[in-house]
Amino acid sequence: MVLFCTGLGFFTTNNYSLQIVFYFIYINLQIALAFFAASFFSSVKIATVVGYIYVFGSGLLGAFLLRFFIQDNSFPKGWIVVMEIIPGFSLYRGLYELGQYAFIGTAMGTDGMTWTSLSDPVNGMRTVLIIMVVEWAILLPLAFYLDQVSLLGGGLRKRLLILLKCFKKRAASFRMYSFGRIGSKVIVEMENPDATQEREAVEQLLLEPNANYAIICDNLKKVYHGRDGNPDKLAVRGLSLALPKGQCFGMLGPNGAGKTSFISMMIGLVPPTSGTAYVHGMDIRTDMNEIYTNMGVCPQHDLLWETLTGKEHLLFYGRLKNLKGAELLKATDDSLKSVNLFRGGVGHKQVGKYSGGMKRRLSVAISLIGDPKVVFMDEPSTGLDPASRNSLWSVVKEAKKNRAIILTTHSMEEAEVLCDRLSIFVDGGFQCIGNPKELKARYGGTYVLTMTTSPEHEQEVEQLVHRLSPNANRIYHISGTQKFELPKQEVKIASVFHEVESAKCRFSIHAWGLADTTLEDVFIKVAQGAQAFSVNA
Known part of the structure; x- marks a missing residue:
């Protein structure tokens, strides 16, 4: 009686091997069900919420609905079997039968549920075991198949190659041009x-x-x-x-x-x-x-x-x-x-x-x-x-x-x-x-000259740069600091140093520098050019 009051009588009174088989089948059925259900979810958060609803919902319905139907002798037994197709209800029915036999066995000093008890007409454990085994045998291969041909994520994962061979239609491609369609628009791209x-x-x-x-x-x-x-x-x-x-x-x-x-x-x-x-x-x-x-x-x-x-x-x-x-x-x-x-x-x-x-x-x-x-x-x-x-x-x-x-x-x-x-x-x-x-040689055929002077000498700096390189391009200008791009074919590094040293005698140069093109410059140039082309197109 002490074991029953502490809840252990539920486990010790009933046959151990029967309980092990029951729990083993149910656990594997739940694993197969989880793999099967995973094929229908693309979001972990949604799947988690649905999982919690299923677990708690089936538990509450089992306790307040299925139990009521089982104890009602006038309720059709066939409908109870249909409800037990849901694994959560199968678990509850099995636990209900084990609990009933444990209570009677403890009260009367007899054994709880044994293998011979499955032949008892009022014992639903036999039906539950059969239902769970059949569902396990069906859900496991079905879950594997759906995992291979899942329609989630934008298309067939294996293109249904398990059942049939699909003919691959390769989009026509040309040496210099490619054609594509998005919605109702036809896009022509030059490669x-x-x-x-x-x-x-x-x-x-x-x-x-x-x-x-x-x-x-x-x-x-x-x-x-x-x-x-x-x-x-x-x-x-x-x-x-x-x-x-x-x-x-x-x-x-x-x-x-x-x-x-x-x-x-x-x-x-x-x-x-x-x-x-x-x-x-x-x-x-x-x-x-x-x-x-x-x-x-x-x-x-x-x-x-x-x-x-x-x-x-x-x-x-x-x-x-x-x-x-x-x-x-x-x-x-x-x-x-x-x-x-x-x-x-x-x-x-x-x-x-x-x-x-x-x-x-x-x-x-x-x-x-x-x-x-x-x-x-x-x-x-x-x-x-x-x-x-x-x-x-x-x-x-x-x-x-x-x-x-x-x-x-x-x-x-x-x-x-x-x-x-x-x-x-x-x-x-x-x-x-x-x-x-x-890439730097191909897209970076310039030097970058940066010079900082007083604002009143900006014009002189600009004249100096254009003497060095007639096609120089000013790319930055703020408060006396100017940055120029100088084509490499027009400039010798020695000439730049000579002109800057001569300019120092005429006006104050706070800082200056000559840099080769960096990969970052190449990236910005190519990316901006591609985006500008895309916008214009």
Whole structure:
């Protein structure tokens, strides 16, 4: 009686094996139901709310509605069976039967529910077990199928290839022009020479595959369809890219240019609207499960569990990459050391206590653990101090020796240090592609002369500059400080120094400087030119 009063009689009176089977079947049914329901949600928050409503709702209805129907002998038993199709009601009916048998067994000093009790006509446990087993057998394969062909996220994940073969219709593309349609508008775009050259390289690789290339993007396009009367948004415009192993490819671009949309397609978060990409010969539309085993991702926003430590994160992701035993522990410690999270026991602290920079370093370590052959890094150095940034650059430079890396960044210095090739990505497409020196030579054929004097001598400074370079262009002017662009073919550096020294004898020059074109200047020039062309078009 004491056990019953404390609630333990419920468990000790009934047959243990029967209870274990009941709970085991229900737990697995709930797992299958969770996977099945996940296919219908694109938002974690909405799914969480619906989950809570289901759990508490089924519990309350079970206690106040199902129990009433069970005890009412006049209520049709068939309708009770129909209600028990809902897993929450099945759980409640099973617990109700176990509770009834435990109460009677404790009061009369007999055993509770046993396997022979299932043959009792008034015992509903047998029906509950059959219903849950049948639902489990149906929901598990159905959940797997829906996960593969989920219609959420903008399109079919695997294009229904499990049931039928779809004919791929490739959009017509030309050497210098590409055509597209957004809503009722037809868009005609002229492709720049760099993008054309990259497209031709991709077409050649598709005809004659080369195992040295880790990533090949073939006319990849993403359109976000407008809602509530808003127009469609073309985020990625038929992008083609060929990236060999051992190379870091940088993508520079303003916010909203489409860089993250491109990476989201490459890592399987969203399906492409048209076109495709191949990672080590595997198609992102149909082979993402195989691609994941050789892929590392550092997302733009840290996806970490606040209650886990840094080391626990790396152990978890290392196991996903099939690392085990001593190999896993060594890889975890090496990763923590590489991003300066090993000393002082930092790796054993909960991530919720990390600073923003520490979280970014951990995300980079996660992306590189398990020796992935392809790594995507979306602004990996955001929020890092200079020392941590330099340390992180060393890690990335070492990592790119045997893998392909695609990196997006707003740091021109980071792009020059890490990237073998750069692209300036504006309005969904490549505006130029090349190594940093090539881009600066191509778009930065000027020196920048800056000079600060008293306001009354501004006219003399302007005359001095035009003597040096007749085609000089003043690009900045405020309170005695002027900045000029001087075409390199018109200017000799020695002449600039000579003229400035001569000018110092005539008037006071507070400060002056001569600088070569920087990558930042190239980026601003190309981005502004592309945006201006887009607005005019």
